[in-house]
Amino acid sequence: MQQQGSLVCVGTGMTLGSHISPLSRSYIEQADVVFLLVADGITEQWLQQMNADVRSLQPYYQTGVSRMLSYQQMVAAMLAEVQLNKKVVGAFYGHPGVFAWVPHNAIAQAKAEGFAAHMEPGISAEDCLIADLGIDPGTYGCQHFETSQFMFYKRTIDPAAYLILWQVGVAGDRSLAKRSTDGRYRQLLIEVLAEHYPLSHQVILYEAVTLPIQQPRITQLALAELVSAELDPKTTLVIPPASKMIVNQAILDKLAALQADDQNNESC
Amino acid sequence: MNNILQLLQKLGEDASLRHLPATQLEQVLNPLDFDPAVKQAIAVKDNEKLASLLLTDNKIVCMIFPAEEPTPSDKPAEEPVKQPSDTPEPAEHDIKKAG
Numbered sequence A: 001m002q003q004q005g006s007l008v009c010v011g012t013g014m015t016l017g018s019h020i021s022p023l024s025r026s027y028i029e030q031a032d033v034v035f036l037l038v039a040d041g042i043t044e045q046w047l048q049q050m051n052a053d054v055r056s057l058q059p060y061y062q063t064g065v066s067r068m069l070s071y072q073q074m075v076a077a078m079l080a081e082v083q084l085n086k087k088v089v090g091a092f093y094g095h096p097g098v099f100a101w102v103p104h105n106a107i108a109q110a111k112a113e114g115f116a117a118h119m120e121p122g123i124s125a126e127d128c129l130i131a132d133l134g135i136d137p138g139t140y141g142c143q144h145f146e147t148s149q150f151m152f153y154k155r156t157i158d159p160a161a162y163l164i165l166w167q168v169g170v171a172g173d174r175s176l177a178k179r180s181t182d183g184r185y186r187q188l189l190i191e192v193l194a195e196h197y198p199l200s201h202q203v204i205l206y207e208a209v210t211l212p213i214q215q216p217r218i219t220q221l222a223l224a225e226l227v228s229a230e231l232d233p234k235t236t237l238v239i240p241p242a243s244k245m246i247v248n249q250a251i252l253d254k255l256a257a258l259q260a261d262d263q264n265n266e267s268c
Numbered sequence B: 001m002n003n004i005l006q007l008l009q010k011l012g013e014d015a016s017l018r019h020l021p022a023t024q025l026e027q028v029l030n031p032l033d034f035d036p037a038v039k040q041a042i043a044v045k046d047n048e049k050l051a052s053l054l055l056t057d058n059k060i061v062c063m064i065f066p067a068e069e070p071t072p073s074d075k076p077a078e079e080p081v082k083q084p085s086d087t088p089e090p091a092e093h094d095i096k097k098a099g
Helices: A022-030 A041-048 A067-082 A101-112 A125-133 A147-152 A183-193 A223-228 A249-267 B002-013 B022-029 B036-043 B047-053
Strands: A006-011 A033-037 A054-056 A087-092 A116-120 A142-146 A162-166 A202-207 A217-222 A236-239
Touching: A006 A022, A006 A067, A006 A101, A022 A087, A022 A116, A033 A041, A033 A067, A041 A054, A041 B002, A041 B047, A067 A087, A067 A101, A087 A101, A101 A116, A125 A162, A125 A202, A125 A236, A142 A147, A147 A162, A147 A183, A183 A223, A202 A223, A217 A223, B002 B036, B022 B036, B036 B047
Parallel strands: A006 A087, A006 A116, A033 A054, A033 A087, A142 A162
Antiparallel strands: A162 A236, A202 A217, A202 A236
């Protein structure tokens, strides 16, 4: 039986005033309670004007404590209000479903308990990155990984495609308790990447705009320079293709044979 | 404060204002009855200064994605979940989410 409480996780987009959708704004305005997690304090204050009961999720983060515990507490806090049969909104900056464990798990748990729950998309950091850097992920293909996960597991990398590594500022942190990692960790990341890219390969550090008075950060540097680069935890590493796509001649030959068959059949 | 937030919203949502050069931005700001320091921070696009003038923490934690799924040792202790108002403020806020 469907319960009365509900949960909607909405994206507020990246840039204050520019990106929030009319629907996401309406959900925020009409909610009984709004839980908020955004990228800067000014945007937080802006969103707090939209509803009388807006609760920041910031206090759940505690220095030196695994963020995983914070994430689970955030989910529990939202679910507790849903269980009181309230209309609950989780407002997350960017897209609430992109590199965002909390909204996905909150929605899954609410559904499992019989509550209505869904997600409304937002303009993500990836969307801004594509626009600001003028790249099209369709041109050469594009792979995305969370940086630490990319380091922890052996992945198949295609250096003919774009490679985008998120949360590079905390590269290699298994504790989830660090607010940044230093050059020693980044050197290991470079070691992994050097299996596929020359150390002189030009890469890009990118940060999207959160306030409309800002400019995006777009810093080009050699891969080897990453070890000493200034990184903010919201910095993203973009690695352009380093090699050409290799033609799959065997498949092309088979496709040509199919096309010839089609033409023969049409002429019969 | 509300007026400043409304101005920032306007700068974000109005195509004619979104990418104004500093000189034209000053023309937008001059008639407004704001603290001159706030106007200056907006004019020179200094978001950290603006945040400090508005008494907001501009470096807040918002990373919400783990590299790995939680392990049993990550489970919360058997205690009630603290509400934000009960939870001690972090010593520092300095993490940004990626997505």
